[in-house]
Amino acid sequence: ERIKHEDVSTDRHKDKHKEKDHRKEEVPHRVKTEPDNDHFYHSPKSLKRQRDNDETEFKPKKIKLENDRVDKKGKKRKQDEDIKPKKTQKNKKGEVADGKKKAKKEPEEKWKWWEEERATDGSKWRFLEHKGPVMAAPYEPLPSKVRFFYDGKQMKLAPQAEEVATFFAKMLDHEYTTKDAFRKNFFKDWRKEMTSEEKSKITDLKKCNFNEMGEYFKAQSEARKAMTKDDKLKIKVENERLLQEYGFCIMDNHKERIANFRIEPPGLFRGRGDHPKMGMLKRRIRPEDIIINCSKDSKHPKPPPGTKWKELRHDNKVTWLVSWTESIQGSIKYIMLNPSSRIKGEKDWQKYETARNLKKCVDRLRNQYREDWKSKEMRIRQRAVALYFIDKLALRAGNEKEEGESADTVGCCSLRVEHINLYPEKDGQEFVVEFDFLGKDSIRYYNKVPVEKRVRTFFYTSILNKHLQELMDGLTAKVFRTYNASITLQQQLKELTTDENLPAKILSYNRANRAVAILCNHQRAPPKTFEKSMQNLQTKIDAKKDQLSDAKRDVKSAKADLKVRRDEKSKKAVETKKKAVERLEEQLMKLEVQATDREENKQIALGTSKLNYLDPRISVAWCKKWGIPIEKIYNKTQREKFAWAIDMAEDDYEF
DNA sequence: CAGAGAACTTAGGATTTCACAT
DNA sequence: ATGTGAAATCCTAAGTTCTCTG
CATH class of the missing domain: 1.10.132.10 (Topoisomerase I; Chain A, domain 4)
Known part of the structure; x- marks a missing residue:
């Protein structure tokens, strides 16, 4: 059961902890009038972080800062200049037009994109040229001396099934291969790759013996390690060549580094934590699966001989160069630029500016959500509590996820009854909340924290974010993490x-x-x-x-x-x-x-x-x-x- | 105008490279 | 030269937020 209606959790809980007089206390019961700054943030684990810079100090400081700024104006104040009114800036520079196919060869020493104007029309670029992705290396069938046995008898697999078998063989000494879900998912997908003959013979994974394959790959990787310097160098040189050829694109007259220019190779899916889809086959991506995005007037990337791209697109409202649909979740994967690129850097910069904007109004927001705890509308109270935890504990928003599609993990708004315990009193403190849940990547979050009120409720992220947007331009739940981290x-x-x-x-x-x-x-x-x-x-x-x-x-x-x-x-x-x-x-x-x-x-x-x-x-x-x-x-x-x-x-x- | 799908950021572990000691 | 452990890089999964569509 999800904690979305106040009653559920608390009532149960109350019984467990048999408190009576707080019971009626449905709305905020402040422990302190002043926010408890000494432990306003409450980190999991024990490290304590003091805040010397609390409200009392903060305000005067802010004023002072304001003065500072004025004083310095003109001298140097680049850093305080914010990106913000993205919309209001005009392209006054009369930028060199896009179509310049031949941007300069060398990324002319350190381009300072941050000193340039930013687009105002929602377009992400004006010109984009690249060579497309590097496809995964084709499957090389095993030498015939490497055998596979089924039920003790040798059996030659056709390349299709053999390839998938090698994926399993390579993971043999990983504990993954012992897990039920993994084996079941693998076997199901593997059978899909078999010929009808193979399919009729191979009906039980337990009877499959991949050991020779596994040994073979171990030997291979040993051999690779033992290669001569020269051979290693050759590989290095080849990688470098690939990087030079495919690892860069030209975006608006600048050569920019691509983050992941290789198509993800096929293999067995390894989710994190207790993932229901572990072991499934992540299928090979063919050119026919791939969408290319680039300028109309650029030199378009060529698909490998004899193949076609799924689509050639010219959408400058997005930042990606290549996309395809992955076979496990059916989600889209992208090839995008490196963090050093303008397009990522600008966004990153903007992120911190938004967080700094939050700094300016965080007091107001904190007061507001404390007020909202008292609201007679349940939704308002829920929203306020969710926000309180997002702020105080730097929890993630916690979106809805489809059940059974991925590991069962939660964030603030998707916490369920079983993830928290409420103690009216614990270790001499009133209103202690104990969190114990798996968050992103199935990393455990455990924390006990005294709170300013009896807590009960949680909320939906979309509604929360809508509310936040009204409070401050650009504000979403995750800005609190950025803000609290940086401050x-x-x-x-x-x-x-x-x-x-x-x-x-x-x-x-x-x-x-x-x-x-x-x-x-x-x-x-x-x-x-x-x-x-x-x-x-x-x-x-x-x-x-x-x-x-x-x-x-x-x-x-x-x-x-x-x-x-x-x-x-x-x-x-x-x-x-x-x-x-x-x-x-x-x-x-x-x-x-x-x-x-x-x-x-x-x-x-x-x-x-x-x-x-x-x-x-x-x-x-x-x-x-x-x-x-x-x-x-x-x-x-x-x-x-x-x-x-x-x-x-x-x-x-x-x- | 909500819900789904697309786009983009954040995340930990695996793999590779590098620096340094022997 | 070689081996070793730490650091850097790669990889791609798993989130959040944005956007489009019925």
Whole structure:
């Protein structure tokens, strides 16, 4: 049962926890009049994040900021300039027309698209040319020495069925292949690929022996690893050639990198979590399945000889170059541009500007939803509670999903009774809500959080988003995640960064990043090698400590020497030894910081928030402020993605 | 004007590459 | 040179939001 009507959950729950007097208390019962800022956000796991920057401080600050802006106007204020009125900007530049087929060969050193006007008519591009996708390599039948057995007897499979069998064989030592659903789905789809003869013989998966196939592929991958340098180089060169040929497109006079220019190869579907479709055959995509999107006046990509595209389209209202319909869910897959591209970058920039707009009105919204808790209309109350959790806990919206089509996961608006427990009192706190559910990618969300009211209800995302849109232009549920993530990073950096050495600062940054990852529940499986790598690090640390104490002893004896001899040489020796101690101390410190960082990061994934939720300008400003090379924070790919931010943010950037 | 389908962002794990120690 | 572990990159699934259509 879904929690969409207030009564259900609470009533049951109340019985369980036999409270009586709160019972009638149907609407918000504020624990505090003031929002409890100390733990306004409530991260899953234990990390606590203080908010120094609460409302009381916030308002004056805002005013000050306003003044700052005025003062700086004219000097430099690029960074505060927002993208916003996309609609109001006019193309005054008289842009060079599109049709220029031959855009410059080289992506003329670092194009600063963020300094250009943006289209105002909803079109995504004016000119688009590309070479189409790279098709998956055709199936190569197994050498005849590799046999398949059915019910103990060798059996030669026709290529169609054989190919699908190899998909299974390649996964033999994965636990997937032991799962019922996986086997059932696989077998069903496999049989569809069989000749009628094969179909009549092969009726039981348990009687299939794929071992020789499995061994063969293992041997192959061993062989690949053992290839000579030369052969490896050849492959590398070939990949590079493919990248050069297919990995770029020309969009509006600029050569841009394509994200995924290869068609997904066929294989067995591996969903995440308990996916009802695991094991199904993801079929091979043929040119006849593929829709190409490009400019009418561009050089159109050619389908492989003897084939045709499904369709050639010229739609500049969309950003994709290639699409096809995938065979598992029937959803559409796309080939699109790299994050470093203008088209992605602009959108990303805009996302953060929307989040900054939210910052301006978040107080109002928070007050409003607190008010709405008291509404006599159930829907309003539901909406307000949903929004409260989305804001406070950075939950995802939680759209409807069709049952049985995918793993059973939920978000804020699709939570069901079984996902929460309500405690009128727990550990000395009133109104504690315990969340325990599987979210996106079947990652568990577990959190216990004291709330300001008795909670009961949830809501539909479409209605919620409609409401949000009325509150602020461009506001949707996910903007809260972006906003809370970014503002948290900014606050945490302010709070944690100390004037210490570089490694300590980096640790502070990672800790701030970690606070966000915890808020957003970005988890990872601890690396398989985690324990070992911690041990290795510890060994290094111990070794370093030994070296250090040796070095210190050396200093002592050198000093003693100096006392006796009192000559220049001894003096020098003392200095040298002291230097050595310092060096070792620094190395030791680095190692220890590294160990701390790694330990704290055991099950936390920083990448997702860094890439998708944190306004990069905050990080850039922080680097500038503390004299930290940006390379310490962003690797090459990340620097490409965030080139706009790196170029425009100054050290005083305020999210 | 709701619901379905299309478009686009976000996500963790697998695979590959790289840097460094031996 | 080679092996090893960490970092980078790839892969594509799984979300959210937007848009179109009956």
